Structures are given as structure tokens and as C-alpha cells.
Amino acid sequence: MTQPTTLLLVDDNPTFLGILKSFLDENYPEEVLVVGTAGDGNEALTKATELRPDVILLDLAMPGLTGLNAIPHLRRLMPEVGIIVLTVLSTNGYREAVIAAGADDFVPKASLNTDLLPAIRRVKREKAQKAEGSGQEAGERET
Numbered sequence: 001m002t003q004p005t006t007l008l009l010v011d012d013n014p015t016f017l018g019i020l021k022s023f024l025d026e027n028y029p030e031e032v033l034v035v036g037t038a039g040d041g042n043e044a045l046t047k048a049t050e051l052r053p054d055v056i057l058l059d060l061a062m063p064g065l066t067g068l069n070a071i072p073h074l075r076r077l078m079p080e081v082g083i084i085v086l087t088v089l090s091t092n093g094y095r096e097a098v099i100a101a102g103a104d105d106f107v108p109k110a111s112l113n114t115d116l117l118p119a120i121r122r123v124k125r126e127k128a129q130k131a132e133g134s135g136q137e138a139g140e141r142e143t
Contacts, residue, residue, distance in 0.1 A: 004033040005124050008051055009060040010044040010067065011037075011086075020057070020086075020112075028117060041065025045073055048081065054127070055082035055120055060089050060098070070099055075102035080131060084113060102136035 017037050036051045038044040040062045060067040085098045089109030106118045
């Protein structure tokens with residue numbers, strides 16, 4: 001059996017965090033494991049470096065350090081982590097901005113029931129493939 005994908009949930013709404021955690025725990029206990037939550041971008045930076053999740057689910061509109069502004073910091077600190085923006089701000093402009101900032105995917109909160117798990121799977125798979133490719137390239141250089 002494969003290890004579940006570890007997740008850090010980041011949103012300034014504690015009610016939504018609780019609902020999201022329950023949704024993931026109840027529906028996908030074999031596939032995902034929520035290892036922590038954070039209420040803003042600054043807390044996300046601290047928790048991400050402390051917990052080392054496979055994927056961070058990140059809201060955009062938060063007080064203090066916003067999700068959009070946190071993405072480049074998270075990417076610099078942890079290039080290997082998957083970052084999926086989960087937001088109500090679901091316009092193409094926001095989608096383009098978060099991808100340009102370094103996020104791996106964008107899921108509107110309105111479609112999290114159908115789109116979130118496939119996005120988590122895809123991002124984890126892409127990160128694993130990238131890590132394997134980097135390892136092979138390093139091995140090739142050593143020989």
C-alpha cells in the first residue's frame with residue numbers, strides 16, 4: 001500500500017478549514033493525510049517548513065501575507081512541495097496569476113468535490129516524476 005499524500009491546509013476561515021479537513025478525512029482516508037492547518041501566509045511558511053507536507057492547499061484571500069504573495073516564498077523554501085490554490089476567486093485572471101507565481105494547480109472552491117482529489121493526485125505524480133528525473137540526471141552526471 002502506498003503512503004497517503006500529506007497535506008497542509010491554509011485558509012483564514014476556521015469553519016472552512018474544519019469542513020475541508022472532515023471532507024478529506026471521511027472521503028479519502030487511504031489517499032490523503034492532513035498534517036496541519038494554517039490561518040494565513042506567514043503561518044503557512046512556518047508550518048510548511050516544520051511539517052514538510054507533500055502538497056499545500058492554499059487560499060488566496062487572507063489577511064497579512066496573502067496566498068498569492070506566499071506562493072513565491074513557499075516555492076523558494078520548498079521547491080519540491082506541491083501547491084494547489086483553493087479559492088472562491090475563480091476567474092482566469094487569478095488562475096494565470098497563481099500559476100505565474102509558482103503554484104502547480106488551481107481549484108475553485110465551488111468544484112472541490114469533483115476537482116480537488118484529481119488535482120492532488122496529478123500534482124503529487126508530477127512532483128514525483130520531476131524528483132525521479134532530477135535523481136537520474138544527478139546520477140548520470142556522476143558517472
